[in-house]
Amino acid sequence: MPTEKIAALLDDWSAALASGDADQIAELYAPDAVLLPTASYQIRLEPGQIRRYFRDIMQRTPSARFMEVHSRRFDTVGINSGIYTFKMHRSDGTPFELVCRFTFVYLLFDGVWKIIEHHSSIMPDQL
Template sequence: MPTEKITALLDDWSAALQSCDPTRITDLYAPDAVLLPTISYQIRLDPAQIRRYFRNMMQMGPSARFNEVHSRIFDTIAINSGIYTFRLHRDDGAPYDLICRFTFVYKLLDDAWKIIEHHSSTMPDQP
């Protein structure tokens, strides 16, 4: 399988994020996925926790742009890692950007690539 198909999984994730539907994005994660989120100290270890995190994040009107992506495939495991920029909105509606590092690890489960590990952290120079 070409790595372009793995890179395209990021488009699905980005569209789900922008949909502001926390169930839609949670469905991209495996039931036992681990999320190390960008704007929370709590590691999310099950679908309910992941959904709650995204429900809260989606109140900030998020979007994500992938600046740099490195994709690899190892049989039934695939990885996307790189840098993305989140556009979020403060309570007063003012937009701001967070530049972050990311790693998505996928596993092929029942003929679908599901996220089993997602780590996102702001760049060291971000506020």
């Protein structure tokens, strides 16, 4: 399978993020996934924690635009890494953007790609 399928998994994640439905995005993650999120100090290690993180983020009307993507596949493992812009809104409704580095690692479970590892961090020049 070409890496285009792996890259397309980012479209699924982005659409789930834009849906505003924390359950929809949490379903993309494996039960034992690890999430190192952009907007939290806490590493998320179980489905409930991942769902709560996205439920909280959804209140900020997030969206993601992938600017640079590097996709690879190794049998039942897929990896997307690169740079994306994460747009959110402050509590007063003012939009802001964070340019972030990201890595998604996927594992193929019964024909379905699930995120097993997700790391996102802002670029150093924004600190």
